[in-house]
Amino acid sequence: MARYNPKDTEPKWRSAWAQADVFRTADIGDGRPKYYVLEMFPYPSGRIHMGHVRNYAMGDVVARYKRAQGFSVLHPMGWDAFGMPAENAAMERGVHPKGWTYDNIAAMREQLKALGLSIDWSREFATCDPAYYGKQQAWFLKLLQRGLVYRKEASVNWDPVDMTVLANEQVIDGKGWRSGAPVEKRKLTQWFLRITDYADALIDGLKTLDRWPEKVRIMQENWIGRSKGLRFTFKFADEAPAGHEAGLEVYTTRPDTLFGASFVGIAPEHPLAEQLAAGHPELQAFIAECRKGGTSEADIEGAEKLGRDTGLRVVHPLDPTITLPVWIANFILMDYGTGAIFACPAHDQRDLDFARKYDLPVLPVVLPPGEDAASFEIGKEAYVGPGSIFKSKFLDGMDIESAKSEAIARIEAMDRGQGATVYRLRDWGVSRQRYWGCPIPIIHCPSCGPVPVPQDQLPVVLPEDVTFEADKPGNPLVRHPTWKHTTCPSCGGTAERETDTLDTFMDSSWYFARFANPDAAECIDKAAADHWMPVDQYIGGVEHAILHLLYARFITRALKDEGLVSVEEPFAGLFTQGMVTHEAYKNVAGEWVEPADVVITAEGNSRSAKHATTGEPITIGDIEKMSKSKKNVVAPEDIFEAYGVDAARLFVMSDSPPERDVQWTNSGVEGSWRFTHRLWNEFDSQPAGDFAHDASDEAALALRKSAHKLIGFVTDSIEGFRFNSGVARLYEFLNALKAAPADGASDAVLAARREALNILARLVSPFTPHLAEEAWASLGGEGLVVDAPWPKADPGLAADDERVLPIQINGKRRGEIKVKAGLAEAEVEKIALADPAVLAHLEGVTVRKVIVVKDRIVNIVAN
RNA sequence: GGGGACAUGGCGGAAUCGGUAGACGCGCCGGACUUAAAAUCCGUUGGAGCAAUCCGUGUGGGUUCGAGUCCCACUGUCCCUACCA
Numbered sequence: 001m002a003r004y005n006p007k008d009t010e011p012k013w014r015s016a017w018a019q020a021d022v023f024r025t026a027d028i029g030d031g032r033p034k035y036y037v038l039e040m041f042p043y044p045s046g047r048i049h050m051g052h053v054r055n056y057a058m059g060d061v062v063a064r065y066k067r068a069q070g071f072s073v074l075h076p077m078g079w080d081a082f083g084m085p086a087e088n089a090a091m092e093r094g095v096h097p098k099g100w101t102y103d104n105i106a107a108m109r110e111q112l113k114a115l116g117l118s119i120d121w122s123r124e125f126a127t128c129d130p131a132y133y134g135k136q137q138a139w140f141l142k143l144l145q146r147g148l149v150y151r152k153e154a155s156v157n158w159d160p161v162d163m164t165v166l167a168n169e170q171v172i173d174g175k176g177w178r179s180g181a182p183v184e185k186r187k188l189t190q191w192f193l194r195i196t197d198y199a200d201a202l203i204d205g206l207k208t209l210d211r212w213p214e215k216v217r218i219m220q221e222n223w224i225g226r227s228k229g230l231r232f233t234f235k236f237a238d239e240a241p242a243g244h245e246a247g248l249e250v251y252t253t254r255p256d257t258l259f260g261a262s263f264v265g266i267a268p269e270h271p272l273a274e275q276l277a278a279g280h281p282e283l284q285a286f287i288a289e290c291r292k293g294g295t296s297e298a299d300i301e302g303a304e305k306l307g308r309d310t311g312l313r314v315v316h317p318l319d320p321t322i323t324l325p326v327w328i329a330n331f332i333l334m335d336y337g338t339g340a341i342f343a344c345p346a347h348d349q350r351d352l353d354f355a356r357k358y359d360l361p362v363l364p365v366v367l368p369p370g371e372d373a374a375s376f377e378i379g380k381e382a383y384v385g386p387g388s389i390f391k392s393k394f395l396d397g398m399d400i401e402s403a404k405s406e407a408i409a410r411i412e413a414m415d416r417g418q419g420a421t422v423y424r425l426r427d428w429g430v431s432r433q434r435y436w437g438c439p440i441p442i443i444h445c446p447s448c449g450p451v452p453v454p455q456d457q458l459p460v461v462l463p464e465d466v467t468f469e470a471d472k473p474g475n476p477l478v479r480h481p482t483w484k485h486t487t488c489p490s491c492g493g494t495a496e497r498e499t500d501t502l503d504t505f506m507d508s509s510w511y512f513a514r515f516a517n518p519d520a521a522e523c524i525d526k527a528a529a530d531h532w533m534p535v536d537q538y539i540g541g542v543e544h545a546i547l548h549l550l551y552a553r554f555i556t557r558a559l560k561d562e563g564l565v566s567v568e569e570p571f572a573g574l575f576t577q578g579m580v581t582h583e584a585y586k587n588v589a590g591e592w593v594e595p596a597d598v599v600i601t602a603e604g605n606s607r608s609a610k611h612a613t614t615g616e617p618i619t620i621g622d623i624e625k626m627s628k629s630k631k632n633v634v635a636p637e638d639i640f641e642a643y644g645v646d647a648a649r650l651f652v653m654s655d656s657p658p659e660r661d662v663q664w665t666n667s668g669v670e671g672s673w674r675f676t677h678r679l680w681n682e683f684d685s686q687p688a689g690d691f692a693h694d695a696s697d698e699a700a701l702a703l704r705k706s707a708h709k710l711i712g713f714v715t716d717s718i719e720g721f722r723f724n725s726g727v728a729r730l731y732e733f734l735n736a737l738k739a740a741p742a743d744g745a746s747d748a749v750l751a752a753r754r755e756a757l758n759i760l761a762r763l764v765s766p767f768t769p770h771l772a773e774e775a776w777a778s779l780g781g782e783g784l785v786v787d788a789p790w791p792k793a794d795p796g797l798a799a800d801d802e803r804v805l806p807i808q809i810n811g812k813r814r815g816e817i818k819v820k821a822g823l824a825e826a827e828v829e830k831i832a833l834a835d836p837a838v839l840a841h842l843e844g845v846t847v848r849k850v851i852v853v854k855d856r857i858v859n860i861v862a863n
Numbered sequence: 864g865g866g867g868a869c870a871u872g873g874c875g876g877a878a879u880c881g882g883u884a885g886a887c888g889c890g891c892c893g894g895a896c897u898u899a900a901a902a903u904c905c906g907u908u909g910g911a912g913c914a915a916u917c918c919g920u921g922u923g924g925g926u927u928c929g930a931g932u933c934c935c936a937c938u939g940u941c942c943c944u945a946c947c948a
Contacts, residue, residue: 335947604873808882808928
């Protein structure tokens, strides 16, 4: 019996697939139903890691399974190749970002190919290919023409380390998502995309995404943050400040609490605040102070509510006898609503904190159920629960919702404001002051202003002769001697190119559509995209729940409105897979130690660790995401070398549910490796022959039944993304096969085994494709197993004709009976009550009731 | 502060519909093979008990003939988000 040797076997089958070109897909399909499987494409950072292995192995299981089910499967691969790390490498090591990126792509392509993925490599592209980003420039200009792109001066998030602007989505806890540096506010002129025009569509579209995780839909909905309320204007009680004669506009979601207003607040950046500060050093100092405040969690938690009275007063819109002071307050945000609020301290915690600090009135107007109107008071906590409105004239006695509608109606009738929907979502700033990105195809002309580059002059190609020096940060496009100097396409005068490049999230917002035909002369080959889109199954990390997945949904809708694609939603099905984790180890000095240098010993239930060479004790730390800084990484290529690709693929699919983190362990992958060998032994020990069935042989029948049941289990587990359960069933079945060995078996059992192995080879093929091919060949299967159809279960064999029913007495299991499947309840009851074990437990008690659940269980109620 | 998820042996997890809790894997323990070890193979393995049996899915209640699963309250852990009026 030959030992299974993945080192020879795996490359052999990979070249067989390549030679037969089995994974190439036609651009407009071939008559079979289409299925588009896509994993989020990788950033070419240098080497693939275990997270990639898990992500792409999952997609490959789906792709191979759908292929076998008769679908024409599109399963492409590309590279999200623009971005900061390439520039960092350039500055640190003096290499060129382009060379660095394409070298990494070459290395990672080889690694991915070694994984044996069923990828159509003929469609591969990188976003840094001019052939790709040129098309991106083309549709960017179309969106500009549509009015979806605009330029404005705005206060933006500036990352002082990466020296670039970041979108709101890219600021995590007040820090740059990549650099981790605290973000500063800067006023810059930037290009923006009107994602807010699509806010409603993006929220409403979520309802159609029934194959997305609920969690991601909720995150997107919260991020867009639609809220309904009232926008209205306060008139000034005395003479209005110059330019503010119309009054002061505020936004609220609680118009029902209008009679509880005790002051009006404006943001420190509010134009009125800045105007007032002009001749007022104290206000000026206060506003400057506010600008400094950080946005990290600790800053916000600890931040004290601060404000300054402007001395201005405004008139209450619903009761002209009431006037309210106008304060500048540090907790009011300029870029939400109107940057001004009316404050109702009784029913808003922030307003209450502020009111207590500056001794402003607290007027409760919502009476909680069961409270007495005369005695109800607000202490340290604002009341935000339900109740009935009181001390509010015509709103008295109403519930909150009716009072909101009534207040809005009154204000609208007075023509002082109107109901308004406000979003948390801001327009997407896409300008990046970086070199290694897609150039924004705009020319700035001193007389014509910003002018689009004519379509026939695209692509605007990045110049390659740029210099990077660690002491000269910033964008080398700005200091390039010639590149930016050009002529205005409109007037022909001297002009300068835009030196900002596009946010790399633009690159990943349409690549899935380009894959339909990556060589198309137009941006998107409409016929091909109409055939393949939407992506039927998208797979990637949950860290993109808001960023990439929201941008891609927006761009797809914008491109649809432009007529470039027909779908509104790019990803019909989304699966967010968990990370690959590993224990982290530390030595006595507190330094991280690589897993390869650690020897673990276990005695009973306790584990201890020591250093493999020095023998010094090692502390076993937490299980964490694999990261270079904690040294708890395992290199995929080392695993492929030691155990083979199939064992590695199998392990990442087997140990945990795919949406959860999987803990990489050496012993775990060894288990998968053992499985591949034991599986091979079964195939290898099987003598050739036919499938002639002998129904009278019980062992043979039992084996056939479990093989046909297995088909259903594995099919369901793949369809339902429960790969770990499917793999467990395969293990279980192998155990059953070993219990009916070929050695000395009857002809009937041998035939049953042959049939079972034929089924098994196809069922394991999505998980361990190389081994499956070797097995298929040894069984004498026709052609390649990748081209073999998915096995079909014989319903007669897959269904049980006998059932073992547990018998409970008062809910406790007391015995079991074997009955024909589907046996009538009355019959089952008779048999159950005659069972000796049951009778023994019924002695001295009276049977009150017998519950029979067909084919499942019997419960006898007795006392 | 707001939103969401999760909690099952020594560990990862299974139980898809309210119906035999702990499949499968890892680890541990024992055995075979071996001069020995590794590898491999076989067996045991939730807890208590000699046993019958009893207890057992984070805690406390509830619904039900029957709850890991449904409802209420709580505790803990993790993720997202954040002065969004």
